[in-house]
Amino acid sequence: MPGYARPGVQELEKKMKNSVAKLFWETLLRAAVIILGIGIVAMSILLGITIKKNNDNKAKKEANTEIKTDVSTEETDTTDPTFYENTEEASSEDTEQTVSSKDAKILVVNATGVNGVAGNWKTSLESEGYSSVDTATYNARNLTKTTICVSGSYDGADLAGMFSEADMSTTDQVSDTMTDASDISSYDIIILIGTDNVK
Secondary structure: OOOOOOHHHHHHHHHHHHHHHHHHHHHHHHHHHHHHHHHHHHHHHHHHHHHHHHHHHHHHHHHHHOOOOOOOOOOOOOOOOOOOOOOOOOOHHHHHOOOOOOOOEEEEEEOOOOOOHHHHHHHHHHHOOOOEEEEEEEOOOOOOOOEEEEOOOOOOHHHHOOOOOOEEEEHHHOOHHHEOOOOHHHOOEEEEEOHHHOO
8 A cells, every 4th residue: 555654653753853963952951051151160260360370460469569668888988877987077965965765756557467566665665755656557568677767867776776676667668558556657756666676
């Protein structure tokens, strides 16, 4: 009988069409999952690179805000009165006279990351007769070395003996953004306490 198909062949053809469609959709789904996985890995790598760059930029920015102490100890530096001797211009009274810092307005800045260090130094300074001492916290990364920054007629020589191997600098090397003090320009002496002088 022409045109007559057996019932088993039609069912077989129908099953084959269904399995081909099922195989196509499964393959398509697997491909989508693989592409999605590759996208997640790529985004994770880009996120890691961005975070690293941000951390590097932050570290560079903090390093640029740290005090730059440039102390010349060359005897050939004729602008440094410590080494330059001109007996006609300098008298023995000028070279021997130091101004006491006891009446200076002093800001003690905790640059150690350890709580209470500035307060401890304030107490010590006040017990030694320093009458106007305030405290603040350093906003940049911790300092390892203590720096005494002076201005005006104060040379900080009397303070230097209280701190182990403190560097000397000037107050113009410290900006308002470096501490949580409201107006550092009003201070005659700013002491940045480093980890070498934790009390």
